[in-house]
Amino acid sequence: MGFSLDWSVFLQELPEGGVYYWEMLLSGLWWTLGVAACSWLIAMFFGSIVGTIRTTRSQPLVFFGNAWVELFRNIPLLVQMFLWYFVLPEVIPPLKRWVVAADPAEAQFLSATLCLGLFTSARIAEQVRAGIQSLPRGQRDAAQAIGLDTVQMYRFVLLPMAYRIIIPPLTSETMNLIKNTSIALTIGLAELTFRTREMGEYTFRFFEAFTAATLIYIAIAMTANRVMAVIERRTAVPGYIAGGK
Amino acid sequence: MQHRAGLSAFAAFIKEITLKRLIRISLAAFVVLAAPAFAQTLTGTLAKIRDTGTITIGHREASIPFSYLDDKQQAVGYAMDICARVVDAVKAELKNPNIKVALQPVTSANRIPLLQNGSIDIECGSTTNSVDRQKQVAFGPTYFVINVTAAVKKSSPIKTLADLNGRTISTTAGTTAVPLLKKYEKTGNVDVKEIYGKDHSESFLLLVDDRVSAFVMDDVLLAGQIANARNPGDFVIITESLRTEPYSVMLRREDPQFKALVDRTLGGLMKSGEIEKLYARWFTSSIPPRNVNLNFPITPALREAFKNPNDKGVQ
Amino acid sequence: MQFDTTVITGSLPYLWQGMQYTLQLTAISALGGLFFGTLLALARLSPIKPLALIAAGYVNLMRSIPLVLVIFWFFFLVPLLLQAALGAERPPQVGAERTAIITFIMFEAAYFCEIMRAGIQSIPRGQVYSAYALGLTYSQSMRLVVLPQAFRNMIPVLLTQTIILFQDTSLVYVISATDFVGAAAKIAQRDGRLIEMYVFVALVYFVICFTLSLAVRQLQRKIAVIR
Numbered sequence: 190m191g192f193s194l195d196w197s198v199f200l201q202e203l204p205e206g207g208v209y210y211w212e213m214l215l216s217g218l219w220w221t222l223g224v225a226a227c228s229w230l231i232a233m234f235f236g237s238i239v240g241t242i243r244t245t246r247s248q249p250l251v252f253f254g255n256a257w258v259e260l261f262r263n264i265p266l267l268v269q270m271f272l273w274y275f276v277l278p279e280v281i282p283p284l285k286r287w288v289v290a291a292d293p294a295e296a297q298f299l300s301a302t303l304c305l306g307l308f309t310s311a312r313i314a315e316q317v318r319a320g321i322q323s324l325p326r327g328q329r330d331a332a333q334a335i336g337l338d339t340v341q342m343y344r345f346v347l348l349p350m351a352y353r354i355i356i357p358p359l360t361s362e363t364m365n366l367i368k369n370t371s372i373a374l375t376i377g378l379a380e381l382t383f384r385t386r387e388m389g390e391y392t393f394r395f396f397e398a399f400t401a402a403t404l405i406y407i408a409i410a411m412t413a414n415r416v417m418a419v420i421e422r423r424t425a426v427p428g429y430i431a432g433g434k
Numbered sequence: 435m436q437h438r439a440g441l442s443a444f445a446a447f448i449k450e451i452t453l454k455r456l457i458r459i460s461l462a463a464f465v466v467l468a469a470p471a472f473a474q475t476l477t478g479t480l481a482k483i484r485d486t487g488t489i490t491i492g493h494r495e496a497s498i499p500f501s502y503l504d505d506k507q508q509a510v511g512y513a514m515d516i517c518a519r520v521v522d523a524v525k526a527e528l529k530n531p532n533i534k535v536a537l538q539p540v541t542s543a544n545r546i547p548l549l550q551n552g553s554i555d556i557e558c559g560s561t562t563n564s565v566d567r568q569k570q571v572a573f574g575p576t577y578f579v580i581n582v583t584a585a586v587k588k589s590s591p592i593k594t595l596a597d598l599n600g601r602t603i604s605t606t607a608g609t610t611a612v613p614l615l616k617k618y619e620k621t622g623n624v625d626v627k628e629i630y631g632k633d634h635s636e637s638f639l640l641l642v643d644d645r646v647s648a649f650v651m652d653d654v655l656l657a658g659q660i661a662n663a664r665n666p667g668d669f670v671i672i673t674e675s676l677r678t679e680p681y682s683v684m685l686r687r688e689d690p691q692f693k694a695l696v697d698r699t700l701g702g703l704m705k706s707g708e709i710e711k712l713y714a715r716w717f718t719s720s721i722p723p724r725n726v727n728l729n730f731p732i733t734p735a736l737r738e739a740f741k742n743p744n745d746k747g748v749q
Numbered sequence: 750m751q752f753d754t755t756v757i758t759g760s761l762p763y764l765w766q767g768m769q770y771t772l773q774l775t776a777i778s779a780l781g782g783l784f785f786g787t788l789l790a791l792a793r794l795s796p797i798k799p800l801a802l803i804a805a806g807y808v809n810l811m812r813s814i815p816l817v818l819v820i821f822w823f824f825f826l827v828p829l830l831l832q833a834a835l836g837a838e839r840p841p842q843v844g845a846e847r848t849a850i851i852t853f854i855m856f857e858a859a860y861f862c863e864i865m866r867a868g869i870q871s872i873p874r875g876q877v878y879s880a881y882a883l884g885l886t887y888s889q890s891m892r893l894v895v896l897p898q899a900f901r902n903m904i905p906v907l908l909t910q911t912i913i914l915f916q917d918t919s920l921v922y923v924i925s926a927t928d929f930v931g932a933a934a935k936i937a938q939r940d941g942r943l944i945e946m947y948v949f950v951a952l953v954y955f956v957i958c959f960t961l962s963l964a965v966r967q968l969q970r971k972i973a974v975i976r
Contacts, residue, residue, distance in 0.1 A: 205616035263958035265916035368815035377630035410813030662941035
């Protein structure tokens with residue numbers, strides 16, 4: 190009942206010829222990295238803004254920030270992906286016209302990137318807010334006492350400390366985002382996991398294909414993790430447990 | 435599928451491991467002592483079924499009308515009816531009418547590994563028998579023959595496969611239609627853009643919403659999607675074929691006793707003509723859960739396969 | 750766009766069965782994950798180097814692989830590992846539901862570990878020194894001083910993680926377990942009513958998760974420390 194492993198499968202050509210399986214996985218990897226990078230930028234941008242305005246004293250801003258977070262974090266990514274790609278164009282006719290005319294890969298990329306970016310922005314907003322609120326109240330008071338306005342207070346006092354505190358969970362979110370790109374396979378985007386499954390289907394070598402994908406994901410995540418660890422060390426503030434000596 | 439209460443399920447699981455170990459040790463002792471008593475030595479899957487008292491059938495959940503869940507969430511379909519005959523034959527062979535039947539849902543992605551690692555003993559669904567797959571698994575006699583082709587809107591100007599040139603089409607990820615289509619593009623000098631649905635209903639939804647001009651897939655699966663559509667009359671299946679493929683039950687390789695039993699059972703159904711009754715029940719009558727009728731009569735290729743039962747795979 | 754609600758009303762019992770499994774899986778994985786995650790966090794911060802290294806390695810490995818791949822691996826490897834461990838002739842039948850529980854506890858522990866670690870690190874060092882100065886042992890200072898505060902500081906993040914976990918359980922579809930999304934997807938595919946079903950699923954998740962996060966905020970206000 191056992192089965193033998195055959196690693197040379199990556200050097201075989203696809204049924205239609207001309208392309209090797211390792212090249213197929215590599216093309217998936219580029220899509221994964223592209224979606225991850227673009228949606229990370231979207232997520233950090235909106236997440237920082239929304240997280241910050243939720244700690245202000247302005248009622249409408251706080252309400253807007255809360256609504257944003259609740260909307261994007263309370264529906265599973267799998268379902269959101271489907272709504273962005275299948276349902277939204279049906280409700281917005283101009284979008285539908287664009288989607289039908291555009292290259293399918295572009296429409297999938299746009300849906301996946303926006304969906305993943307906004308989904309993650311809600312989670313980053315939550316981290317940013319928790320970070321700001323974990324700061325001693327004295328910091329806010331002191332900033333106001335020395336005459337900083339609200340923007341200056343956030344820019345020079347609260348945010349620099351808050352970002353340092355939330356680096357560990359922010360690392361988690363970044364790595365989550367990279368891995369969540371795999372859910373874009375549900376709208377047909379040919380990213381790494383999609384290609385891995387496809388390769389499994391063609392060759393019936395699921396174990397080999399999934400092992401390769403696992404190693405690639407580990408490599409990407411380790412790289413992201415190392416970069417964040419360097420940032421964490423470089424920016425540490427003495428006096429907190431994280432700050433070392 | 436039963437969902438037991440959380441922690442107790444975990445506790446039961448741990449307990450069961452210990453229990454299973456005990457049973458296994460006593461079973462091993464029994465086998466050693468009683469070995470000479472068995473006149474015929476069973477091997478492979480039949481031996482497994484005899485030892486465990488259970489045959490595990492892998493079934494699909496939305497492969498209409500081969501193997502899918504009805505409104506009571508029971509696995510039903512043409513392939514399930516055929517497998518029921520295999521189970522009867524196993525009971526007769528082992529002279530044990532109390533063999534239990536366990537059902538395990540499978541997907542197109544996990545059906546082969548689950549068969550290989552022993553989680554299921556036979557897969558009853560809509561699996562293409564191909565020469566490539568025969569390197570990993572074995573198949574029973576062909577019980578269905580499909581054509582890979584395209585469904586389009588009736589109002590569309592597309593009448594042949596060549597008309598697909600320059601169009602965007604949908605197809606389902608992980609199916610054999612994908613490499614076929616790529617090959618067709620190369621040899622037929624046709625340029626099409628593909629969108630991959632994660633399942634057939636998503637690929638079909640793209641056609642319904644006019645996001646694509648055609649949905650390329652096995653004809654019987656296209657018929658299933660169309661029968662379930664809001665307006666079945668809006669769609670038509672192109673009569674050309676990219677390729678003809680045989681479907682059958684999937685078994686483990688190098689398991690001659692079980693393979694012989696399956697071949698004998700399915701071959702018998704085909705020779706006696708009984709299979710045509712099963713066919714009529716699922717392909718030309720109303721089927722659960724929505725009482726739709728696929729209106730998919732027996733094709734000449736399938737009639738040929740019934741006349742000469744064989745397990746030849748497609749290249 | 751027509752909206753066919755019969756597909757939903759006709760399958761409510763099946764959908765409820767799926768939801769029950771989703772809730773069970775979430776509760777068990779959250780409790781198990783928090784327990785093992787806290788132990789992992791203490792191990793990661795421990796002065797015993799090999800222990801810290803092993804814990805960090807485990808956490809980083811689990812956090813590097815997409816959940817879909819983790820589920821896949823566990824589903825195929827758990828029976829084989831049990832077979833090897835028991836010396837059995839054939840892989841034991843573990844089943845999709847049990848595999849999912851094991852997978853999610855193991856996977857979530859890595860995430861809860863990082864949250865608890867951030868929580869522990871948010872406590873000023875002085876408190877640990879004060880605790881030692883009072884004569885408390887390591888386990889007493891952790892149990893009585895650091896962990897309660899770390900836990901309280903991180904409650905919003907812990908609950909957010911649990912809400913994520915609740916949503917992530919939808920990924921068990923890769924091993925054909927029938928959770929709420931799995932049940933909905935199966936009905937939707939069988940009946941060709943995808944949009945209706947997914948909009949319904951989105952609404953149900955939104956109502957449940959939004960109610961939970963309101964409760965979280967209420968709780969937070971109640972327990973907030975005045976700094």
